[in-house]
Amino acid sequence: xxxxxxxxxxxxxxxxxxxxxxxxxxxxxxxxxxxxxxxxxxxxxxxxxxxxxxxxxxxxxxxxxxxxxxxxxxxxxxxxxxxxxxxxxxxxxxxxxxxxxxxxxxxxxxxxxxxxxxxxxxxxxxxxxxxxxxxxxxxxxxxxxxxxxxxxxxxxxxxxxxxxxxxxxxxxxxxxxxxxxxxxxxxxxxxxxxxxxxxxxxxxxxxxxxxxxxxxxxxxxxxxxxxxxxxxxxxxxxxx
Amino acid sequence: xxxxxxxxxxxxxxxxxxxxxxxxxxxxxxxxxxxxxxxxxxxxxxxxxxxxxxxxxxxxxxxxxxxxxxxxxxxxxxxxxxxxxxxxxxxxxxxxxxxxxxxxxxxxxxxxxxxxxxxxxxxxxxxxxxxxxxxxxxxxxxxxxxxxxxxxxxxxxxxxxxxxxxxxxxxxxxxxxxxxxxxxxxxxxxxxxxxxxxxxxxxxxxxxxxxxxxxxxxxxxxxxxxxxxxxxxxxxxxxxxxxxxxxxxxxxxxxxxxxxxxxxxxxxxxxxxxxxxxxxxxxxxxxxxxxxxxxxxxxxxxxxxxxxxxxxxxxxxxxxxxxxxxxxxxxxxxxxxxxxxxxxxxxxxxxxxxxxxxxxxxxxxxxxxxxxxxxxxxxxxxxxxxxxxxxxxxxxxxxxxxxxxxxxxxxxxxxxxxxxxxxxxxxxxxxxxxxxxxxxxxxxxxxxxxxxxxxxxxxxxxxxxxxxxxxxxxxxxxxxxxxxxxxxxxxxxxxxxxxxxxxxxxxxxxxxxxxxxxxxxxx
Numbered sequence: 012x013x014x015x016x017x018x019x020x021x022x023x024x025x026x027x028x029x030x031x032x033x034x035x036x037x038x039x040x041x042x043x044x045x046x047x048x049x050x051x052x053x054x055x056x057x058x059x060x061x062x063x064x065x066x067x068x069x070x071x072x073x074x075x076x077x078x079x080x081x082x083x084x085x086x087x088x089x090x091x092x093x094x095x096x097x098x099x100x101x102x103x104x105x106x107x108x109x110x111x112x113x114x115x116x117x118x119x120x121x122x123x124x125x126x127x128x129x130x131x132x133x134x135x136x137x138x139x140x141x142x143x144x145x146x147x148x149x150x151x152x153x154x155x156x157x158x159x160x161x162x163x164x165x166x167x168x169x170x171x172x173x174x175x176x177x178x179x180x181x182x183x184x185x186x187x188x189x190x191x192x193x194x195x196x197x198x199x200x201x202x203x204x205x206x207x208x209x210x211x212x213x214x215x216x217x218x219x220x221x222x223x224x225x226x227x228x229x230x231x232x233x234x235x236x237x238x239x240x241x242x243x244x245x246x247x248x249x250x251x
Numbered sequence: 252x253x254x255x256x257x258x259x260x261x262x263x264x265x266x267x268x269x270x271x272x273x274x275x276x277x278x279x280x281x282x283x284x285x286x287x288x289x290x291x292x293x294x295x296x297x298x299x300x301x302x303x304x305x306x307x308x309x310x311x312x313x314x315x316x317x318x319x320x321x322x323x324x325x326x327x328x329x330x331x332x333x334x335x336x337x338x339x340x341x342x343x344x345x346x347x348x349x350x351x352x353x354x355x356x357x358x359x360x361x362x363x364x365x366x367x368x369x370x371x372x373x374x375x376x377x378x379x380x381x382x383x384x385x386x387x388x389x390x391x392x393x394x395x396x397x398x399x400x401x402x403x404x405x406x407x408x409x410x411x412x413x414x415x416x417x418x419x420x421x422x423x424x425x426x427x428x429x430x431x432x433x434x435x436x437x438x439x440x441x442x443x444x445x446x447x448x449x450x451x452x453x454x455x456x457x458x459x460x461x462x463x464x465x466x467x468x469x470x471x472x473x474x475x476x477x478x479x480x481x482x483x484x485x486x487x488x489x490x491x492x493x494x495x496x497x498x499x500x501x502x503x504x505x506x507x508x509x510x511x512x513x514x515x516x517x518x519x520x521x522x523x524x525x526x527x528x529x530x531x532x533x534x535x536x537x538x539x540x541x542x543x544x545x546x547x548x549x550x551x552x553x554x555x556x557x558x559x560x561x562x563x564x565x566x567x568x569x570x571x572x573x574x575x576x577x578x579x580x581x582x583x584x585x586x587x588x589x590x591x592x593x594x595x596x597x598x599x600x601x602x603x604x605x606x607x608x609x610x611x612x613x614x615x616x617x618x619x620x621x622x623x624x625x626x627x628x629x630x631x632x633x634x635x636x637x638x639x640x641x642x643x644x645x646x647x648x649x650x651x652x653x654x655x656x657x658x659x660x661x662x663x664x665x666x667x668x669x670x671x672x673x674x675x676x677x678x679x680x681x682x683x684x685x686x687x688x689x690x691x692x693x694x695x696x697x698x699x700x701x702x703x704x705x706x707x708x709x710x711x712x713x714x715x716x717x718x719x720x721x722x723x724x725x726x727x728x729x730x731x732x733x734x735x736x737x738x739x740x741x742x743x744x745x746x747x748x749x750x751x752x753x754x755x756x757x758x759x760x761x762x763x764x765x766x767x768x769x770x771x772x773x774x
């Protein structure tokens with residue numbers, strides 16, 4: 012088996028709603044192997060999104076640790092975690108989360124704008140634009156580059172989000188219900204794209220979904236029940 | 252880089268924030284205009300006051316003055332001669348000015364000032380306030396044949412100078428004409444009285460009252476009677492009383508059309524009543540012939556100053572000691588070399604002159620209350636207007652807060668993409684700074700343009716509303732004076748920008764502190 016890229020060990024997370032403490036994760040353990048496509052499934056409230064956020068350093072676990080290539084990342088300074096998210100991870104979300112003021116191309120460029128300061132960015136401008144254009148063409152949106160998000164369909168927005176996630180050449184793609192808001196046809200297109208990235212580019216993909224049919228596309232499925240990993244199963248594709 | 256891009260993009264897509272900045276613009280513009288106009292007024296007033304007053308004034312505390320101006324001046328020169336350019340003794344006393352307008356006797360309270368025409372021009376800008384070109388060069392208290400200015404010669408724009416058509420005939424011409432008509436009137440009255448006596452139908456009491464009336468109406472008759480030795484030989488068509496220079500507002504007024512109308516003209520006679528230098532003071536009076544008008548454009552002075560030759564006043568008031576022939580004076584006006592510290596000179600003189608008998612003051616001490624009042628007014632206005640900008644700051648705060656709330660999800664997105672808290676804060680601080688720069692810059696440009704064209708704007712407003720906004724008859728300024736001090740403008744603009752930035756700090760901090768997961772969940 013390929014080496015572990017990202018791992019969570021005994022992660023707990025409790026949210027407070029007023030006086031009531033709501034435990035979301037209760038000691039979740041997970042190992043993500045390099046180059047695999049992993050699906051995390053579970054019912055609403057099982058903690059799958061929270062686990063993804065913890066893995067993506069958007070949230071910190073109350074207990075336990077998160078390791079990236081054997082290094083703890085949950086205890087890094089905020090600045091280091093910001094840099095980690097910027098360069099090592101790509102994230103996509105159920106509701107796309109594009110910046111409404113920017114065009115599709117600018118949205119794809121956003122991670123690079125965050126990565127580089129004004130002068131460094133202006134210095135690399137041509138090359139970054141070429142890369143962003145290539146990414147948009149790859150996701151099939153070469154003709155939509157100057158459109159604002161509100162002028163795009165759901166599927167197009169999600170594909171733009173994928174292009175954006177790939178901008179800084181990350182090794183990991185974290186997807187939170189990527190097809191949740193899409194019709195089946197667009198959803199299939201997005202999933203096909205992710206599958207392709209995983210297989211041709213060797214990108215490690217972690218996908219959260221509540222739909223077992225979608226999870227079946229993954230190499231491996233992890234089921235969360237009440238904040239713990241209940242079962243692990245090899246994906247259908249690999250078996251087939 | 253994203254800070255710059257987003258900042259500019261938010262600016263382009265959120266015009267409402269620019270609306271909030273308009274209040275800053277207006278505040279800055281108003282502050283600049285108010286400060287410039289107030290500074291203009293102060294500057295103009297200081298200029299005028301300083302033109303009227305000499306640099307330092309030594310005054311005797313008694314109205315009867317102190318004897319021997321020459322000895323005092325010698326002492327001053329010994330004490331501080333290196334700082335002094337010129338000195339001039341004067342005598343002043345409150346008095347009543349009386350003259351006849353349309354047969355009506357008019358009395359006015361004035362300050363009668365005896366000046367030495369040779370030296371007085373050295374210590375103050377007295378000459379330039381006079382209405383006859385020759386008097387502006389050298390004043391001799393003699394009536395001129397004519398040639399008095401027929402328009403305000405001090406007006407900056409000759410085309411807009413207040414016209415004074417009545418001055419055309421001023422001088423000997425006016426005096427002769429008036430004397431002629433008065434003579435005719437007297438003859439007529441005499442003839443009428445004679446015919447009435449001849450008919451003997453009217454009671455004699457009536458004719459005596461008429462005689463008395465004509466005597467009051469004709470001051471020359473009384474003058475002839477008074478001036479004993481001249482007696483019958485005083486001829487108003489060729490002779491004049493001692494000359495007097497009246498404050499402009501004493502003998503004229505400006506009508507609604509902006510034209511100056513005169514109650515008196517050079518060539519007319521006035522009677523001045525003053526306290527004699529006796530114990531107790533008794534009234535004395537004398538006739539003078541108006542030879543010129545004094546117009547400093549400070550209404551306080553123009554409506555009270557009456558200048559006569561110093562030696563005449565000293566003589567008439569009995570200020571000359573009959574045994575020694577030494578004359579008393581009330582004050583010595585001192586003009587300093589340029590750049591001399593007036594307070595230092597005042598302090599140096601105070602060492603040698605007994606403070607119980609003399610008051611020594613600089614021109615600023617003299618008008619300290621007025622100058623302080625104006626600067627106080629400016630300060631209060633500045634505080635009030637800055638409050639307005641501060642209020643605008645709260646407007647910015649509220650609108651920015653709304654924008655941050657609206658952009659919560661975007662902030663979450665940026666953070667998920669790896670943007671730091673500082674960077675997110677930078678976006679909104681930059682936004683605030685840009686709006687501050689735009690608002691304050693716009694206000695600065697607007698304010699300066701307004702100041703530059705303030706008189707044109709006033710004219711347009713006057714034309715639209717039908718009433719003059721800045722009535723020269725009220726202010727004695729032909730136009731609104733303005734002075735722009737660059738450092739004042741810089742302070743105002745910097746202050747406004749600081750307020751805009753301060754107002755964006757709180758929303759920006761909130762944006763920076765947002766938790767990415769919660770921000771992403773925001774709908």
